[in-house]
Amino acid sequence: METLAEAAENGTDVCSVPPERHPRPDGQDSYTISEVVAFTGLTAHTLRWYERIGLMPHIDRSHTGQRRYCNADLDWLDLVGKLRLTGMPVADMVRYAELVRAGDHTYAERYDLLEATRRDVLARIAELKDTLAVLNRKIDFYADAGRAPASERR
Amino acid sequence: METLAEAAENGTDVCSVPPERHPRPDGQDSYTISEVVAFTGLTAHTLRWYERIGLMPHIDRSHTGQRRYCNADLDWLDLVGKLRLTGMPVADMVRYAELVRAGDHTYAERYDLLEATRRDVLARIAELKDTLAVLNRKIDFYADAGRAPASERR
DNA sequence: CGCTTGCTTGGAGTGCACTCCAGCGTTCTA
Protein backbone atom coordinates (compact mmCIF):
# COMPACT_ATOMS: atom_id res chain seq x y z
CA MET A 1 0.00 0.00 0.00
CA GLU A 2 1.51 3.31 -1.02
CA THR A 3 0.72 6.74 0.31
CA LEU A 4 -0.66 9.43 -1.90
CA ALA A 5 2.66 11.24 -1.88
CA GLU A 6 4.52 8.12 -2.90
CA ALA A 7 2.12 7.47 -5.73
CA ALA A 8 2.60 11.01 -6.96
CA GLU A 9 6.36 10.65 -6.73
CA ASN A 10 6.71 7.47 -8.71
CA GLY A 11 4.51 8.92 -11.42
CA THR A 12 1.44 6.75 -11.12
CA ASP A 13 -1.99 8.26 -10.87
CA VAL A 14 -3.09 9.05 -7.37
CA CYS A 15 -6.70 8.07 -7.62
CA SER A 16 -7.12 4.71 -9.26
CA VAL A 17 -10.84 4.91 -8.97
CA PRO A 18 -12.38 1.78 -10.47
CA PRO A 19 -12.31 -1.17 -8.06
CA GLU A 20 -11.73 -3.52 -11.04
CA ARG A 21 -9.69 -6.68 -10.61
CA HIS A 22 -6.21 -6.98 -11.99
CA PRO A 23 -4.89 -10.15 -13.66
CA ARG A 24 -2.46 -10.60 -10.76
CA PRO A 25 -2.63 -9.18 -7.22
CA ASP A 26 -0.42 -6.28 -6.13
CA GLY A 27 2.99 -7.60 -5.22
CA GLN A 28 3.07 -10.20 -8.00
CA ASP A 29 2.12 -7.68 -10.65
CA SER A 30 4.79 -7.87 -13.32
CA TYR A 31 3.63 -8.14 -16.91
CA THR A 32 5.56 -8.46 -20.16
CA ILE A 33 4.61 -6.22 -23.03
CA SER A 34 2.76 -9.05 -24.77
CA GLU A 35 0.68 -9.68 -21.66
CA VAL A 36 -0.28 -6.03 -21.62
CA VAL A 37 -1.14 -6.31 -25.32
CA ALA A 38 -3.50 -9.16 -24.43
CA PHE A 39 -5.13 -7.21 -21.57
CA THR A 40 -5.52 -3.85 -23.27
CA GLY A 41 -6.02 -4.64 -26.93
CA LEU A 42 -3.30 -2.14 -27.83
CA THR A 43 -0.34 -3.24 -29.94
CA ALA A 44 3.20 -3.49 -28.55
CA HIS A 45 4.13 -0.76 -31.05
CA THR A 46 1.55 1.53 -29.55
CA LEU A 47 2.64 0.78 -25.97
CA ARG A 48 6.24 1.64 -26.80
CA TRP A 49 5.13 4.71 -28.72
CA TYR A 50 3.03 5.90 -25.74
CA GLU A 51 6.16 5.64 -23.63
CA ARG A 52 8.31 7.54 -26.12
CA ILE A 53 5.91 10.47 -26.30
CA GLY A 54 5.65 10.73 -22.52
CA LEU A 55 2.13 9.35 -22.14
CA MET A 56 3.31 6.66 -19.71
CA PRO A 57 5.01 6.86 -16.33
CA HIS A 58 8.43 5.25 -16.10
CA ILE A 59 7.97 1.55 -16.77
CA ASP A 60 10.06 -0.93 -14.78
CA ARG A 61 12.64 -2.97 -16.65
CA SER A 62 13.90 -6.51 -16.08
CA HIS A 63 17.63 -7.00 -15.46
CA THR A 64 18.02 -7.43 -19.23
CA GLY A 65 16.13 -4.27 -20.09
CA GLN A 66 12.72 -5.67 -20.99
CA ARG A 67 9.62 -3.80 -19.91
CA ARG A 68 7.74 -5.05 -16.86
CA TYR A 69 4.35 -3.38 -16.38
CA CYS A 70 2.61 -3.24 -13.01
CA ASN A 71 -1.07 -2.99 -11.98
CA ALA A 72 -0.90 0.79 -11.74
CA ASP A 73 0.33 0.89 -15.35
CA LEU A 74 -2.69 -1.18 -16.36
CA ASP A 75 -4.97 1.27 -14.55
CA TRP A 76 -3.31 4.16 -16.31
CA LEU A 77 -3.76 2.48 -19.71
CA ASP A 78 -7.40 1.95 -18.84
CA LEU A 79 -7.84 5.66 -18.22
CA VAL A 80 -5.94 6.52 -21.39
CA GLY A 81 -8.21 4.18 -23.34
CA LYS A 82 -11.30 5.89 -21.96
CA LEU A 83 -9.97 9.36 -22.66
CA ARG A 84 -8.93 8.30 -26.15
CA LEU A 85 -12.45 7.33 -27.09
CA THR A 86 -13.75 10.69 -25.99
CA GLY A 87 -11.72 12.06 -28.87
CA MET A 88 -9.22 13.77 -26.59
CA PRO A 89 -6.01 14.45 -28.54
CA VAL A 90 -2.99 12.43 -27.42
CA ALA A 91 -1.12 15.68 -26.78
CA ASP A 92 -3.68 16.62 -24.11
CA MET A 93 -3.30 13.24 -22.45
CA VAL A 94 0.46 13.76 -22.44
CA ARG A 95 -0.17 17.09 -20.74
CA TYR A 96 -2.19 15.33 -18.04
CA ALA A 97 0.52 12.68 -17.66
CA GLU A 98 3.08 15.46 -17.15
CA LEU A 99 0.92 17.01 -14.44
CA VAL A 100 0.69 13.65 -12.67
CA ARG A 101 4.47 13.21 -12.86
CA ALA A 102 5.01 16.77 -11.61
CA GLY A 103 3.43 15.98 -8.24
CA ASP A 104 0.72 17.12 -5.84
CA HIS A 105 0.98 20.83 -6.57
CA THR A 106 -0.67 20.30 -9.97
CA TYR A 107 -4.04 19.19 -8.57
CA ALA A 108 -5.80 22.38 -9.62
CA GLU A 109 -4.58 22.10 -13.19
CA ARG A 110 -5.53 18.44 -13.36
CA TYR A 111 -8.97 19.36 -12.10
CA ASP A 112 -9.36 22.00 -14.79
CA LEU A 113 -8.25 19.64 -17.51
CA LEU A 114 -10.62 16.90 -16.40
CA GLU A 115 -13.47 19.37 -16.00
CA ALA A 116 -12.95 20.65 -19.55
CA THR A 117 -12.88 17.07 -20.78
CA ARG A 118 -16.10 16.36 -18.93
CA ARG A 119 -17.79 19.24 -20.71
CA ASP A 120 -16.57 17.87 -24.06
CA VAL A 121 -17.90 14.42 -23.26
CA LEU A 122 -21.27 15.82 -22.25
CA ALA A 123 -21.43 17.82 -25.48
CA ARG A 124 -20.47 14.78 -27.55
CA ILE A 125 -23.16 12.68 -25.91
CA ALA A 126 -25.71 15.36 -26.76
CA GLU A 127 -24.53 15.47 -30.38
CA LEU A 128 -24.71 11.72 -30.66
CA LYS A 129 -28.25 11.66 -29.28
CA ASP A 130 -29.19 14.25 -31.88
CA THR A 131 -27.66 12.12 -34.60
CA LEU A 132 -29.42 9.09 -33.22
CA ALA A 133 -32.76 10.82 -33.62
CA VAL A 134 -32.03 11.56 -37.27
CA LEU A 135 -30.85 8.02 -37.83
CA ASN A 136 -33.97 6.59 -36.21
CA ARG A 137 -36.24 8.62 -38.43
CA LYS A 138 -34.37 7.57 -41.55
CA ILE A 139 -34.38 3.96 -40.48
CA ASP A 140 -38.13 4.12 -39.90
CA PHE A 141 -38.56 5.64 -43.33
CA TYR A 142 -36.63 2.87 -45.06
CA ALA A 143 -38.36 0.20 -43.00
CA ASP A 144 -41.76 1.54 -44.11
CA ALA A 145 -40.63 2.05 -47.71
CA GLY A 146 -39.40 -1.54 -47.87
CA ARG A 147 -42.87 -2.70 -46.85
CA ALA A 148 -45.04 -0.39 -48.97
CA PRO A 149 -44.39 0.56 -52.64
CA ALA A 150 -42.34 3.76 -52.81
CA SER A 151 -44.87 6.46 -53.42
CA GLU A 152 -45.09 8.90 -50.55
CA ARG A 153 -42.69 11.52 -49.37
CA ARG A 154 -41.29 11.71 -45.83
CA MET B 1 -42.19 19.78 -54.66
CA GLU B 2 -40.52 16.73 -56.11
CA THR B 3 -41.74 13.17 -56.05
CA LEU B 4 -39.76 10.48 -54.33
CA ALA B 5 -38.74 9.02 -57.68
CA GLU B 6 -37.48 12.40 -58.90
CA ALA B 7 -35.49 12.92 -55.76
CA ALA B 8 -33.92 9.52 -56.18
CA GLU B 9 -33.12 10.26 -59.81
CA ASN B 10 -31.39 13.57 -59.32
CA GLY B 11 -29.27 12.06 -56.61
CA THR B 12 -30.59 13.91 -53.55
CA ASP B 13 -31.65 12.03 -50.49
CA VAL B 14 -35.23 10.91 -50.48
CA CYS B 15 -36.11 11.54 -46.89
CA SER B 16 -34.97 14.97 -45.77
CA VAL B 17 -36.36 14.38 -42.33
CA PRO B 18 -35.66 17.44 -40.19
CA PRO B 19 -38.21 20.21 -40.76
CA GLU B 20 -35.43 22.79 -40.32
CA ARG B 21 -35.57 26.09 -42.15
CA HIS B 22 -33.29 26.83 -45.07
CA PRO B 23 -31.66 30.21 -45.60
CA ARG B 24 -33.74 30.67 -48.75
CA PRO B 25 -37.03 28.99 -49.74
CA ASP B 26 -37.12 26.24 -52.36
CA GLY B 27 -37.17 27.83 -55.80
CA GLN B 28 -34.74 30.59 -54.85
CA ASP B 29 -32.23 28.20 -53.34
CA SER B 30 -28.95 28.85 -55.07
CA TYR B 31 -25.88 29.29 -52.90
CA THR B 32 -22.27 30.03 -53.75
CA ILE B 33 -19.60 27.93 -52.16
CA SER B 34 -18.76 30.68 -49.68
CA GLU B 35 -22.38 30.89 -48.56
CA VAL B 36 -22.32 27.16 -47.93
CA VAL B 37 -19.08 27.63 -46.01
CA ALA B 38 -20.87 30.15 -43.80
CA PHE B 39 -23.87 27.86 -43.23
CA THR B 40 -22.03 24.61 -42.62
CA GLY B 41 -18.76 25.61 -41.02
CA LEU B 42 -16.88 23.47 -43.53
CA THR B 43 -14.13 25.00 -45.65
CA ALA B 44 -14.46 25.50 -49.40
CA HIS B 45 -11.55 23.08 -49.77
CA THR B 46 -13.50 20.42 -47.93
CA LEU B 47 -16.66 21.00 -49.96
CA ARG B 48 -14.75 20.59 -53.22
CA TRP B 49 -12.95 17.56 -51.82
CA TYR B 50 -16.26 15.95 -50.77
CA GLU B 51 -17.41 16.35 -54.35
CA ARG B 52 -14.23 14.87 -55.82
CA ILE B 53 -14.45 11.71 -53.69
CA GLY B 54 -18.13 11.18 -54.55
CA LEU B 55 -19.61 12.18 -51.21
CA MET B 56 -21.87 14.80 -52.84
CA PRO B 57 -24.57 14.50 -55.47
CA HIS B 58 -23.94 16.40 -58.68
CA ILE B 59 -23.82 20.06 -57.78
CA ASP B 60 -25.35 22.60 -60.19
CA ARG B 61 -23.01 24.99 -61.93
CA SER B 62 -23.53 28.58 -63.07
CA HIS B 63 -23.08 29.32 -66.80
CA THR B 64 -19.41 30.09 -66.03
CA GLY B 65 -18.83 26.86 -64.14
CA GLN B 66 -19.12 28.04 -60.53
CA ARG B 67 -20.89 25.79 -58.05
CA ARG B 68 -24.47 26.62 -57.07
CA TYR B 69 -25.72 24.61 -54.11
CA CYS B 70 -29.44 24.03 -53.43
CA ASN B 71 -31.42 23.34 -50.23
CA ALA B 72 -31.24 19.59 -50.75
CA ASP B 73 -27.45 19.89 -50.88
CA LEU B 74 -27.54 21.71 -47.56
CA ASP B 75 -29.69 18.94 -46.07
CA TRP B 76 -27.24 16.35 -47.35
CA LEU B 77 -24.31 18.23 -45.82
CA ASP B 78 -26.22 18.35 -42.56
CA LEU B 79 -26.58 14.58 -42.58
CA VAL B 80 -22.93 14.15 -43.52
CA GLY B 81 -21.95 16.39 -40.62
CA LYS B 82 -23.97 14.29 -38.22
CA LEU B 83 -22.58 11.00 -39.53
CA ARG B 84 -19.08 12.44 -39.43
CA LEU B 85 -19.27 13.14 -35.72
CA THR B 86 -20.36 9.58 -35.04
CA GLY B 87 -16.90 8.64 -36.25
CA MET B 88 -18.19 7.00 -39.41
CA PRO B 89 -15.36 6.79 -41.95
CA VAL B 90 -15.75 9.00 -45.00
CA ALA B 91 -15.51 5.90 -47.21
CA ASP B 92 -18.71 4.53 -45.62
CA MET B 93 -20.49 7.81 -46.22
CA VAL B 94 -19.38 7.66 -49.85
CA ARG B 95 -20.87 4.17 -50.00
CA TYR B 96 -24.19 5.53 -48.71
CA ALA B 97 -24.04 8.38 -51.22
CA GLU B 98 -23.51 5.84 -54.00
CA LEU B 99 -26.57 3.89 -52.83
CA VAL B 100 -28.64 7.08 -52.90
CA ARG B 101 -27.44 7.89 -56.40
CA ALA B 102 -28.13 4.34 -57.56
CA GLY B 103 -31.89 4.71 -56.99
CA ASP B 104 -34.83 3.16 -55.17
CA HIS B 105 -33.69 -0.44 -55.46
CA THR B 106 -30.96 0.17 -52.86
CA TYR B 107 -33.38 0.83 -49.99
CA ALA B 108 -32.58 -2.44 -48.23
CA GLU B 109 -28.85 -1.78 -48.33
CA ARG B 110 -29.31 1.77 -47.11
CA TYR B 111 -31.41 0.45 -44.26
CA ASP B 112 -28.69 -2.04 -43.29
CA LEU B 113 -26.00 0.61 -43.39
CA LEU B 114 -28.01 3.03 -41.25
CA GLU B 115 -28.96 0.29 -38.82
CA ALA B 116 -25.31 -0.70 -38.37
CA THR B 117 -24.46 2.96 -37.82
CA ARG B 118 -27.21 3.22 -35.24
CA ARG B 119 -25.72 0.32 -33.30
CA ASP B 120 -22.33 2.03 -33.41
CA VAL B 121 -23.79 5.26 -32.11
CA LEU B 122 -25.58 3.49 -29.29
CA ALA B 123 -22.35 1.71 -28.35
CA ARG B 124 -20.39 4.97 -28.44
CA ILE B 125 -22.92 6.69 -26.20
CA ALA B 126 -22.59 3.83 -23.70
CA GLU B 127 -18.79 4.10 -23.79
CA LEU B 128 -18.94 7.83 -23.26
CA LYS B 129 -21.26 7.45 -20.28
CA ASP B 130 -18.82 4.99 -18.81
CA THR B 131 -15.98 7.43 -19.32
CA LEU B 132 -18.09 10.18 -17.82
CA ALA B 133 -18.49 8.16 -14.63
CA VAL B 134 -14.72 7.75 -14.33
CA LEU B 135 -14.21 11.43 -15.03
CA ASN B 136 -16.77 12.43 -12.42
CA ARG B 137 -15.10 10.34 -9.75
CA LYS B 138 -11.69 11.78 -10.56
CA ILE B 139 -13.07 15.30 -10.59
CA ASP B 140 -14.68 14.73 -7.20
CA PHE B 141 -11.37 13.44 -5.90
CA TYR B 142 -9.45 16.49 -7.04
CA ALA B 143 -12.17 18.83 -5.81
CA ASP B 144 -11.95 17.26 -2.33
CA ALA B 145 -8.15 17.16 -2.39
CA GLY B 146 -8.01 20.83 -3.29
CA ARG B 147 -10.06 21.61 -0.18
CA ALA B 148 -8.38 19.30 2.34
CA PRO B 149 -4.63 18.78 2.70
CA ALA B 150 -3.49 15.85 0.56
CA SER B 151 -3.22 12.98 2.98
CA GLU B 152 -5.73 10.26 2.28
CA ARG B 153 -5.93 7.74 -0.49
CA ARG B 154 -8.95 7.27 -2.70
C1' DC C 1 23.74 -26.35 -28.37
C1' DG C 2 20.71 -24.82 -31.66
C1' DC C 3 16.17 -23.18 -32.67
C1' DT C 4 12.19 -20.60 -32.18
C1' DT C 5 9.91 -17.04 -30.19
C1' DG C 6 9.94 -12.66 -27.89
C1' DC C 7 11.77 -8.04 -26.85
C1' DT C 8 14.89 -4.07 -27.88
C1' DT C 9 15.98 0.36 -30.55
C1' DG C 10 15.70 4.59 -33.84
C1' DG C 11 13.76 5.82 -37.67
C1' DA C 12 10.87 5.39 -41.69
C1' DG C 13 6.22 4.48 -43.58
C1' DT C 14 0.96 4.43 -43.65
C1' DG C 15 -3.90 5.89 -43.86
C1' DC C 16 -7.15 9.18 -42.99
C1' DA C 17 -9.21 13.57 -43.51
C1' DC C 18 -8.38 17.27 -44.74
C1' DT C 19 -5.56 21.68 -46.25
C1' DC C 20 -3.01 24.38 -49.16
C1' DC C 21 -0.84 26.07 -53.52
C1' DA C 22 -0.14 28.16 -58.12
C1' DG C 23 -2.00 30.10 -61.78
C1' DC C 24 -5.77 31.44 -63.79
C1' DG C 25 -10.80 33.16 -64.81
C1' DT C 26 -15.16 35.64 -62.79
C1' DT C 27 -17.98 38.83 -60.16
C1' DC C 28 -18.80 42.67 -57.38
C1' DT C 29 -18.08 47.46 -55.72
C1' DA C 30 -16.62 52.31 -56.11
Place this chain on the structure above:
DNA sequence: TAGAACGCTGGAGTGCACTCCAAGCAAGCG
Protein backbone atom coordinates in the same frame (compact mmCIF):
# COMPACT_ATOMS: atom_id res chain seq x y z
C1' DT D 1 -13.33 50.41 -65.67
C1' DA D 2 -10.09 49.40 -62.18
C1' DG D 3 -9.18 46.71 -58.35
C1' DA D 4 -10.45 43.62 -54.81
C1' DA D 5 -12.58 39.60 -53.64
C1' DC D 6 -14.18 35.25 -54.98
C1' DG D 7 -14.02 30.73 -57.52
C1' DC D 8 -11.83 27.16 -60.57
C1' DT D 9 -8.46 23.05 -61.24
C1' DG D 10 -5.00 19.15 -60.35
C1' DG D 11 -1.79 17.98 -57.46
C1' DA D 12 1.15 18.40 -53.50
C1' DG D 13 1.51 18.95 -48.44
C1' DT D 14 0.06 18.50 -43.40
C1' DG D 15 -1.02 16.57 -38.83
C1' DC D 16 -2.43 12.92 -36.22
C1' DA D 17 -2.12 8.41 -34.43
C1' DC D 18 -0.30 4.90 -35.14
C1' DT D 19 2.37 0.93 -37.72
C1' DC D 20 6.16 -1.27 -39.46
C1' DC D 21 11.13 -2.37 -40.35
C1' DA D 22 15.87 -4.09 -39.75
C1' DA D 23 19.22 -5.69 -36.98
C1' DG D 24 20.41 -7.44 -32.87
C1' DC D 25 20.01 -9.30 -27.95
C1' DA D 26 17.44 -12.59 -24.66
C1' DA D 27 14.74 -16.58 -22.95
C1' DG D 28 12.81 -21.14 -22.94
C1' DC D 29 12.85 -25.91 -24.81
C1' DG D 30 14.35 -30.67 -26.64
